[in-house]
Amino acid sequence: MELFTNQVLAGIATGAIYACMALAVVMIYQAIDHLNFAQGEMAMFSTFISWQLMQWGLSYWAAFAVTLIFSFIAGIAIERILFKPLAKAPVLTNVAGFIALFAIINSSAGLIWDFTIKQYPTPFGSSPFLGSQLISTHQAGMIGVTIMLLLALYFFFQYTRIGLAMRAAASVPESARLVGINTSWMIALGWGMATAIGAIAGMLIAPVVFLEPNMMGGVLIYGFAAAVLGGLTSPFGAVVGGFLVGIFENLAGTYIPGVGNELKLPIALALIISVLVVKPAGLFGRHIVKRV
Amino acid sequence: MSAAEEVVAEGHQAVEAVPKRAMTLGTGTSLVVLAALIIMPIFVKNFIIFQMTMLLIYGLAVLALNILTGGSGQFSLGQSAFYAVGAYTTAVLMEHFNVNYALTLPIAGVVCFAFGFLFGQPALRLSGVYLALATFALATAMPQLLKLNFLEHWTGGVQGLVVTKPDAPFGLPMSQDMWLYYFSLAVVLAIYIFSVNLLRSRSGRAFMAIRDNEIAASAMGVDVALYKTLAFGVSAAITGIAGSLGAIAVQFVAPDSYTITLAISLFLGMVVGGVGWLPGSIVGAAFIIFVPNMAEGISKGLSGAVFGVLLFLVIYLVPHGARQVAMLGQQLAGKLRKN
Numbered sequence: 120m121e122l123f124t125n126q127v128l129a130g131i132a133t134g135a136i137y138a139c140m141a142l143a144v145v146m147i148y149q150a151i152d153h154l155n156f157a158q159g160e161m162a163m164f165s166t167f168i169s170w171q172l173m174q175w176g177l178s179y180w181a182a183f184a185v186t187l188i189f190s191f192i193a194g195i196a197i198e199r200i201l202f203k204p205l206a207k208a209p210v211l212t213n214v215a216g217f218i219a220l221f222a223i224i225n226s227s228a229g230l231i232w233d234f235t236i237k238q239y240p241t242p243f244g245s246s247p248f249l250g251s252q253l254i255s256t257h258q259a260g261m262i263g264v265t266i267m268l269l270l271a272l273y274f275f276f277q278y279t280r281i282g283l284a285m286r287a288a289a290s291v292p293e294s295a296r297l298v299g300i301n302t303s304w305m306i307a308l309g310w311g312m313a314t315a316i317g318a319i320a321g322m323l324i325a326p327v328v329f330l331e332p333n334m335m336g337g338v339l340i341y342g343f344a345a346a347v348l349g350g351l352t353s354p355f356g357a358v359v360g361g362f363l364v365g366i367f368e369n370l371a372g373t374y375i376p377g378v379g380n381e382l383k384l385p386i387a388l389a390l391i392i393s394v395l396v397v398k399p400a401g402l403f404g405r406h407i408v409k410r411v
Numbered sequence: 412m413s414a415a416e417e418v419v420a421e422g423h424q425a426v427e428a429v430p431k432r433a434m435t436l437g438t439g440t441s442l443v444v445l446a447a448l449i450i451m452p453i454f455v456k457n458f459i460i461f462q463m464t465m466l467l468i469y470g471l472a473v474l475a476l477n478i479l480t481g482g483s484g485q486f487s488l489g490q491s492a493f494y495a496v497g498a499y500t501t502a503v504l505m506e507h508f509n510v511n512y513a514l515t516l517p518i519a520g521v522v523c524f525a526f527g528f529l530f531g532q533p534a535l536r537l538s539g540v541y542l543a544l545a546t547f548a549l550a551t552a553m554p555q556l557l558k559l560n561f562l563e564h565w566t567g568g569v570q571g572l573v574v575t576k577p578d579a580p581f582g583l584p585m586s587q588d589m590w591l592y593y594f595s596l597a598v599v600l601a602i603y604i605f606s607v608n609l610l611r612s613r614s615g616r617a618f619m620a621i622r623d624n625e626i627a628a629s630a631m632g633v634d635v636a637l638y639k640t641l642a643f644g645v646s647a648a649i650t651g652i653a654g655s656l657g658a659i660a661v662q663f664v665a666p667d668s669y670t671i672t673l674a675i676s677l678f679l680g681m682v683v684g685g686v687g688w689l690p691g692s693i694v695g696a697a698f699i700i701f702v703p704n705m706a707e708g709i710s711k712g713l714s715g716a717v718f719g720v721l722l723f724l725v726i727y728l729v730p731h732g733a734r735q736v737a738m739l740g741q742q743l744a745g746k747l748r749k750n
């Protein structure tokens with residue numbers, strides 16, 4: 120039983136990361152209806168920026184704040200410069216654009232910071248949490264930050280004018296435009312916020328997976344899986360999906376014989392597909408009624 | 412249900428409609444291209460012939476994806492899995508059972524058709540990004556599955572299998588590379604003609620009806636489930652045959668040759684060639700084979716970035732891929748003829 124609780128708690132901790140990543144995926148998906156394949160690389164680049172700032176002598180939280188601002192602006196810039204011209208292009212062309220962005224960021228990060236593995240500090244410390252052996256303070260911190268982030272987003276979308284405008288622009292762009300919302304800028308704002316959320320995910324996971332240009336590969340896949348599992352139209356679902364994927368991944372690795380680390384990912388994905396076959400819109404997604 | 416929810420799905424098409432006639436080149440142009448493909452190997456070195464063979468093979472795999480996405484509107488990031496199954500079928504049959512290489516192609520096709528058709532069954536309920544994730548899962552799982560212990564006797568595990576390259580038959584005075592090129596060309600040509608006819612047939616029209624509007628198609632009596640899985644099966648079969656040819660040409664199969672990177676390359680090939688335009692498959696294959704090499708030549712450290720920038724350039728200039736260029740060319744030719 121102790122092994123079980125242990126694995127569940129560790130699963131919740133990694134799940135917090137997937138939840139952050141899934142949240143970022145859902146943010147962009149809501150704004151532009153695409154899955155951003157470069158999301159993980161963008162988060163990785165932001166994490167490197169914060170690492171560089173700390174190397175230059177900034178404190179953790181100062182670097183954290185500067186990185187968030189940088190990521191927000193960079194996200195908007197990427198949308199304005201690279202993807203706005205593609206707004207009218209076919210969907211699959213946009214996907215190709217994401218893949219191109221992925222290649223560009225990955226390769227540049229490798230050139231600037233090379234591919235050696237770097238240590239990344241944690242602000243929470245790595246001692247056992249509240250004297251328990253089950254999770255470390257860093258893992259508890261990750262869970263706390265994710266929950267705070269989710270609450271902040273909830274208040275932003277529910278109670279601020281601009282949050283309302285963003286929701287309107289995402290769900291019914293034509294009508295939103297008619298009431299005077301600048302939908303094009305709302306998309307850019309969505310990109311900025313998603314990039315900043317991704318940066319938080321990257322900075323939280325870096326102490327666990329270490330910092331290197333390919334660090335987000337696996338995380339992004341789990342993030343996608345979590346977002347799709349929870350429902351791409353629901354930020355809350357994305358977070359729940361993230362925790363579920365984290366827990367399931369750990370339990371499958373522990374209890375299903377012959378799975379081990381190699382087959383963890385395929386098994387997790389297989390589970391998600393089984394869920395989708397039963398509930399095609401995800402656990403919390405909105406079922407869209409189609410018309411001819 | 413709110414009015415907003417009803418509106419969302421309208422006017423939202425994953426793959427744009429390509430009219431049936433715009434899917435191929437005209438007869439004259441096709442013959443010129445074919446003649447060029449037949450004559451070319453006589454003048455170049457063996458290594459370039461090998462690259463041309465790979466171009467045909469990747470072109471075939473892109474064509475298969477094009478039938479699935481351009482034809483039936485389903486999106487797949489898992490083509491590398493079908494490619495791997497085809498390659499391994501050929502390798503295992505040739506090395507363990509001494510089957511003739513040419514005979515392994517149809518067997519690989521049948522095996523992959525069954526595999527694709529079965530995969531299409533659960534995938535039926537998924538569309539768009541959900542389907543993309545499901546196929547993506549298939550592609551990530553495949554290399555791991557090929558490494559499984561109990562299959563090791565057949566697959567060679569991590570080491571993979573070495574495949575013998577066939578000699579030219581009937582004592583033809585040809586190098587192995589050249590023979591394999593002509594063999595691949597014949598296979599590709601046959602499948603290309605089959606694909607064009609398939610898309611122009613009743614089944615092809617059903618695919619396109621589903622692509623353009625699934626609900627309207629089912630209202631008209633198209634068996635959506637059947638044709639969607641059929642498209643998956645045909646696409647998988649052709650990808651599998653490409654995988655077979657690839658195994659013979661490269662003389663080697665190993666789990667790590669068939670990762671998600673291959674699936675992404677094939678996808679990029681389709682976009683660059685033009686979704687739904689069959690001759691574009693070869694153009695797309697050329698892009699995914701030669702541009703990474705070119706990028707490496709420009710800058711070793713930044714090859715990924717150079718590749719990304721080139722890809723961006725292509726999709727900015729021609730968002731519809733090579734098809735757009737071909738259409739422009741046609742219009743120009745039409746104008747010149749009038750003058």
